[in-house]
Amino acid sequence: MELPGEYYHVVKAGENPYRISQNYGLSSKDFFAWNGKSSWDEFSIHPGDKLVIKNPASHEAPVVVKEEPQQSAPAPSQPAPAEEPVVVSKTYKVKKGDTLYSISKAHGVTVEDLKTRNNLTSNSIFVGQTLYIVGTPSASPGASVTLSDLEGTQMIRDDLFTPVQGRVTSEFGLRRGRPHKGIDIAAKSGTPIYAVLDGVVVFSGVQRGYGNVIVIEHPDFVMTVYAHNDRNLVALGDEVKKGQQIAEVGNTGKSTGPHLHFEYRIKGQAINPRKVLKL
Numbered sequence: 001m002e003l004p005g006e007y008y009h010v011v012k013a014g015e016n017p018y019r020i021s022q023n024y025g026l027s028s029k030d031f032f033a034w035n036g037k038s039s040w041d042e043f044s045i046h047p048g049d050k051l052v053i054k055n056p057a058s059h060e061a062p063v064v065v066k067e068e069p070q071q072s073a074p075a076p077s078q079p080a081p082a083e084e085p086v087v088v089s090k091t092y093k094v095k096k097g098d099t100l101y102s103i104s105k106a107h108g109v110t111v112e113d114l115k116t117r118n119n120l121t122s123n124s125i126f127v128g129q130t131l132y133i134v135g136t137p138s139a140s141p142g143a144s145v146t147l148s149d150l151e152g153t154q155m156i157r158d159d160l161f162t163p164v165q166g167r168v169t170s171e172f173g174l175r176r177g178r179p180h181k182g183i184d185i186a187a188k189s190g191t192p193i194y195a196v197l198d199g200v201v202v203f204s205g206v207q208r209g210y211g212n213v214i215v216i217e218h219p220d221f222v223m224t225v226y227a228h229n230d231r232n233l234v235a236l237g238d239e240v241k242k243g244q245q246i247a248e249v250g251n252t253g254k255s256t257g258p259h260l261h262f263e264y265r266i267k268g269q270a271i272n273p274r275k276v277l278k279l
């Protein structure tokens with residue numbers, strides 16, 4: 001059945017589904033379900049296509065909505081766009097005694113599949129070797145997200161420009177029981193904030209909690225967030241270069257002193273900025 005216009009986003013040239021879902025603040029889970037997809041790879045969109053951006057159940061039968069318990073979560077102190085972790089690949093590190101056969105059996109795949117996926121020409125593997133169970137190895141940093149990319153503080157790339165000169169005052173991770181999805185770097189008000197990579201500004205404005213905030217989209221599904229700014233110097237749609245000044249440090253939003261709150265997201269999943277920045 002056809003839904004009213006407000007339920008759709010009409011695709012424009014240059015847009016991608018990930019960015020569209022982010023702009024509407026949708027979780028990937030909802031966005032996939034409403035559009036009948038189960039991964040980003042299944043979207044093939046063209047200008048003029050319509051994507052569902054509002055729960056169709058809310059139109060078809062309001063009664064149905066009633067049956068689903070509506071979660072009324074308390075407002076988070078650091079509101080961030082809700083995102084489901086998206087694991088687009090899964091890897092396995094070879095242990096002593098493993099064979100391609102034992103690994104394939106344990107993960108419900110075939111030996112042939114493992115070999116093709118990992119470009120293996122023989123059955124020999126070595127301890128410590130990383131094998132892709134889901135997804136394929138990629139030469140481009142950030143293009144493929146593995147669990148090890150998301151966890152820990154081990155560097156996964158080192159080509160970022162330092163976003164601000166200052167002192168780290170709060171780390172990524174749980175803070176008073178709530179996730180802190182970025183890292184806080186204190187600096188005097190007015191200190192320049194720089195884009196860490198080339199990209200396109202996909203948000204520049206005010207968000208509750210974040211104050212003046214800029215979100216930049218970069219290649220390989222990477223996004224960076226710069227919050228609590230005194231002043232934003234770039235606008236939606238601006239192309240920015242790595243190292244270009246984009247804002248000035250401030251104390252806007254929910255902030256207790258001038259600092260930059262910086263986030264690094266891969267396919268919507270915030271990772272510890274220490275994995276990409278030497279601070």
Ligand SMILES: [Zn+2]
Nearest residue numbers: 182183184261
């Ligand atoms: Zn912060």
